[in-house]
Amino acid sequence: MPSLSRRLLCLLPSAVALVAAASLSAQPAKKLVVGFSQVGAESGWRTANTESIKAEAAKRGIDLKFADAQQKQENQIKALRSFIAQGVDVIAFSPVVETGWEPVLKEIKTAGIPVVLSDRAVKVSDPSLYATQIGSDFVEEGRRAADWLAKKTGGQAVIAELTGTPGSAPAIDRKKGFEQALAKYPGMKIVKSQSGNFTRAEGKQVMEAFLKSPDAKQLTALFAHNDDMALGAIQAIEEAGLKPGKDLVIVSIDGVRGAFEAMAAGKLNCTVECLPQIGPQLFDLIEKVAAGQKVPHHVRVEEGVFDETQAKAELPNRKY
Numbered sequence: 001m002p003s004l005s006r007r008l009l010c011l012l013p014s015a016v017a018l019v020a021a022a023s024l025s026a027q028p029a030k031k032l033v034v035g036f037s038q039v040g041a042e043s044g045w046r047t048a049n050t051e052s053i054k055a056e057a058a059k060r061g062i063d064l065k066f067a068d069a070q071q072k073q074e075n076q077i078k079a080l081r082s083f084i085a086q087g088v089d090v091i092a093f094s095p096v097v098e099t100g101w102e103p104v105l106k107e108i109k110t111a112g113i114p115v116v117l118s119d120r121a122v123k124v125s126d127p128s129l130y131a132t133q134i135g136s137d138f139v140e141e142g143r144r145a146a147d148w149l150a151k152k153t154g155g156q157a158v159i160a161e162l163t164g165t166p167g168s169a170p171a172i173d174r175k176k177g178f179e180q181a182l183a184k185y186p187g188m189k190i191v192k193s194q195s196g197n198f199t200r201a202e203g204k205q206v207m208e209a210f211l212k213s214p215d216a217k218q219l220t221a222l223f224a225h226n227d228d229m230a231l232g233a234i235q236a237i238e239e240a241g242l243k244p245g246k247d248l249v250i251v252s253i254d255g256v257r258g259a260f261e262a263m264a265a266g267k268l269n270c271t272v273e274c275l276p277q278i279g280p281q282l283f284d285l286i287e288k289v290a291a292g293q294k295v296p297h298h299v300r301v302e303e304g305v306f307d308e309t310q311a312k313a314e315l316p317n318r319k320y
């Protein structure tokens, strides 16, 4: 019969193993660390987009390193380099402009960090520089705006255009889509076009200048690349003693609450929807990419078109 101390000694290895297993299972799972560089806070759309991204990261327990680039590419490039230095698991960003990303994307690739593009696209010669991009079809949004305007005006319109940030994907693509569709309507033409940088203040300033030009009286319509610029332009139109939505038919893009309020008040005629609440889809992609799973190279967001006849009914449903 072995002594008590001998029997205890035999049990020791399994006890040690049990303690080790228990302490291992008590280890919290490693948090996913994501660096996100946002364009800025230029519009109501952007604010809603930022909220969606931050809320979704918090919900999933993701450690989000968020940087606001204040609409400057050099700030975004700095942020991306700092994410490399911090050794984040995934880098995501919404590129302020389309070009000029190759060098920093190559640095990220060399560091072995996957990249997910949010909302806007980039132009690069090597598509493997990013894993995936989620965003709207901006060309289609431009087409929808032109088709709606053609229907509303019977294909007759002298148009002023407020374009978005020069060099940005939505400004380039919305203009392209709008002009593609205009080709079907010989009675519609753009006679003025200038950037309002996607902001309400610059939209107002540019519209004031349009209205002061000697040929301003010929204008019958306004196409703004986003709602914020349209809302700024509406102020300028009213200050010039004209009736927005009547003297000038106005179509814009985004579908923010302020646009629905302006439509309900008869000052804006149509907004083409561009959904900013892409946080859940974005983080589904980020988690898959981090786990090494295959994802599509481009993911499109589904959207609609709303005009003044639907504004009052739709207003309570707007989430941004």
Ligand code: AHR
Pocket (backbone or CB within 6 Å): 042, 043, 044, 045, 046, 119, 120, 170, 198, 225, 226, 227, 228, 253, 254, 274
């Ligand atoms: O990239 C999406 C665009 O950026 C939105 O339409 C505009 O409001 C924002 O600034």
